[in-house]
Amino acid sequence: MNYSTQQLTASLQRIARVERDTNPESHKASSPPTFSTNQVKIPAGADSFLEERRKFQEKTRMVSIGTY
Amino acid sequence: MLGFRSAKGSGLEWLPTGIQTGFSNFRFIDERFHSSPVLRRLFSLARKLGYESLVIEEIDEPACPLFGEESAALAIRDSRFQKSRVFRLLFLKCPPDSILNPDDLLGYAVFKEDYFRSETDPRFHVYEAVMTPCRQASVNNFIHCARSYDVASALGSVSTKGVLYAQQNDLTFVCAHVALRTALASVLPEGDISYARINQLIGVDHAARKVGNGVGLSPDDMEAVAIGCAVPHKKIIHEPGIAGLAMPGDFQRDLYGFIESGQPALLGFEFDGSPSRHIIPVIGHTFNEDTWVAESARSYFDGGLKYFPSENWLSTYVVHDDNFGPYYCLPRHYLKKENFRIVLGLQRHDTVIQAVDAEAVALVYVNSIANLLTTPDGGWLERFKAFADADLLLLRTILIHRDEYLAHLSACECWSGAETGVDAIEKAHVILPEWFWMVEASAPELFSATRRKFGEVLLRADLAVPKPMDFRMLLALRLPGQFLHIEGQTLQRIDTDTSAHVALFQFSSVCCD
Numbered sequence: 001m002n003y004s005t006q007q008l009t010a011s012l013q014r015i016a017r018v019e020r021d022t023n024p025e026s027h028k029a030s031s032p033p034t035f036s037t038n039q040v041k042i043p044a045g046a047d048s049f050l051e052e053r054r055k056f057q058e059k060t061r062m063v064s065i066g067t068y
Numbered sequence: 069m070l071g072f073r074s075a076k077g078s079g080l081e082w083l084p085t086g087i088q089t090g091f092s093n094f095r096f097i098d099e100r101f102h103s104s105p106v107l108r109r110l111f112s113l114a115r116k117l118g119y120e121s122l123v124i125e126e127i128d129e130p131a132c133p134l135f136g137e138e139s140a141a142l143a144i145r146d147s148r149f150q151k152s153r154v155f156r157l158l159f160l161k162c163p164p165d166s167i168l169n170p171d172d173l174l175g176y177a178v179f180k181e182d183y184f185r186s187e188t189d190p191r192f193h194v195y196e197a198v199m200t201p202c203r204q205a206s207v208n209n210f211i212h213c214a215r216s217y218d219v220a221s222a223l224g225s226v227s228t229k230g231v232l233y234a235q236q237n238d239l240t241f242v243c244a245h246v247a248l249r250t251a252l253a254s255v256l257p258e259g260d261i262s263y264a265r266i267n268q269l270i271g272v273d274h275a276a277r278k279v280g281n282g283v284g285l286s287p288d289d290m291e292a293v294a295i296g297c298a299v300p301h302k303k304i305i306h307e308p309g310i311a312g313l314a315m316p317g318d319f320q321r322d323l324y325g326f327i328e329s330g331q332p333a334l335l336g337f338e339f340d341g342s343p344s345r346h347i348i349p350v351i352g353h354t355f356n357e358d359t360w361v362a363e364s365a366r367s368y369f370d371g372g373l374k375y376f377p378s379e380n381w382l383s384t385y386v387v388h389d390d391n392f393g394p395y396y397c398l399p400r401h402y403l404k405k406e407n408f409r410i411v412l413g414l415q416r417h418d419t420v421i422q423a424v425d426a427e428a429v430a431l432v433y434v435n436s437i438a439n440l441l442t443t444p445d446g447g448w449l450e451r452f453k454a455f456a457d458a459d460l461l462l463l464r465t466i467l468i469h470r471d472e473y474l475a476h477l478s479a480c481e482c483w484s485g486a487e488t489g490v491d492a493i494e495k496a497h498v499i500l501p502e503w504f505w506m507v508e509a510s511a512p513e514l515f516s517a518t519r520r521k522f523g524e525v526l527l528r529a530d531l532a533v534p535k536p537m538d539f540r541m542l543l544a545l546r547l548p549g550q551f552l553h554i555e556g557q558t559l560q561r562i563d564t565d566t567s568a569h570v571a572l573f574q575f576s577s578v579c580c581d
Contacts, residue, residue: 002366002367005458005460008455011450011453011454011457015454018446034558034561035552035558035559036558037539037554040437040539040559041439042436042536046537051535053316053424054425054533056315059312060305061303063287065307065310066307066345066409067244067285068247068284068290
């Protein structure tokens, strides 16, 4: 079992224990009603894949090679 | 312009073809239609559909303006051209001499013979055909761009549904023409486009500029046709022989992005050991709900991604190949990147980025926001968070119209019968633009077994990805029990009653219902 699956398994086991011990009807979200997007951290480098694609698409937009 | 499917025919023959009658597809095609291999494919599809009779009519040139247009083009292209003969074949599921029901037509084909001086036999091709797909959504075949076609005959007008197939004549239209025709026929309101119109848009007049005999259309030509028809599209190329033009990553996910959004795409490739190229229309896909690929790619091989793209469950692309016939299955990854050269994907609405990019943005948003969710009571919101935290979410990206999404949101319900609730639906109605990206978030077992999901991320389709990335593209997220929408710098939550998983979005389609 890889790390991701181990992590998921542990989480699901914990959720199952919580559910067993609480009223199923009470599974309502308890997150705050609003978040500021400033609270949300976007990891650095998250857009590197997108930037590589953007550059390639820009470079090839006017390219027309070969016939079909 | 009146085409071959609508023109009045003559010399009606109505033949019994059921297996019990002893009718042989092979013998009939050998005797009447020059052993055409594409007709063998069409007749074999008709056999699989259980056809019981065949109607044959000849179309006379005076009865069909399109016939005259084609003859005029051939006469310019080759002065030896003499005449053509055209036959319309109807595959019916009723035996001869029945009263035709509206759904008796399983498909039709138009077979064209072109005669040239100094050639003893005519050249021939299937000018067009529409067959009902043999396999549909019930067996995991998804062809969203099929449509209905009315077909005339001396027996009355009947209709069939499918994706138009056509074969090149290698003189006035080549593989790019027929691939464009298939793709555009599935999106244009009139349901077809003539070769004369395609040639007019790119300046092929058969005199100063000719096609055929090894001369084809360039990517610029194909884009000019799409632009001339006002059809939004995106081009992806891979030219490994030219410095800087080798595509980073894999073309398969880009191709899938167009198909999963319900539109056709053209797929071009280079032959092994030859600079020759060919292009085919991709019109749908099949789905393997028990695929080993998704899990094994990440566990054993260099999967690389921190989520499961729904493309992992794709089994084959459904394609037409004008050289062979309609509805072939092209296995995912059979066409290798070294042969791949171009995807020209049609879109229902122009977008700045493509499905693959939208999916990457959605992953960043969903993982970032999942960190803020607190769910002490367990339930499906916490299961969503657990899959997000473990990088095991599955994402599926579709370009969607607001009305389609609102209908989906209104129809969504948990297995308990709980529905979304009016507050979220009303808010979605107010805040959503006409077109946007919907990236559905699910778990592998939910997606593949019951076609359900945790929720979805909605992204603007009219923006480029912000640099550095911020939340400008985010419109809303729907998760178990809540609809989060962005207002300025805040995410506002509206509680919903769908606190568990709900059904995935499905396109309505004439061949997928």
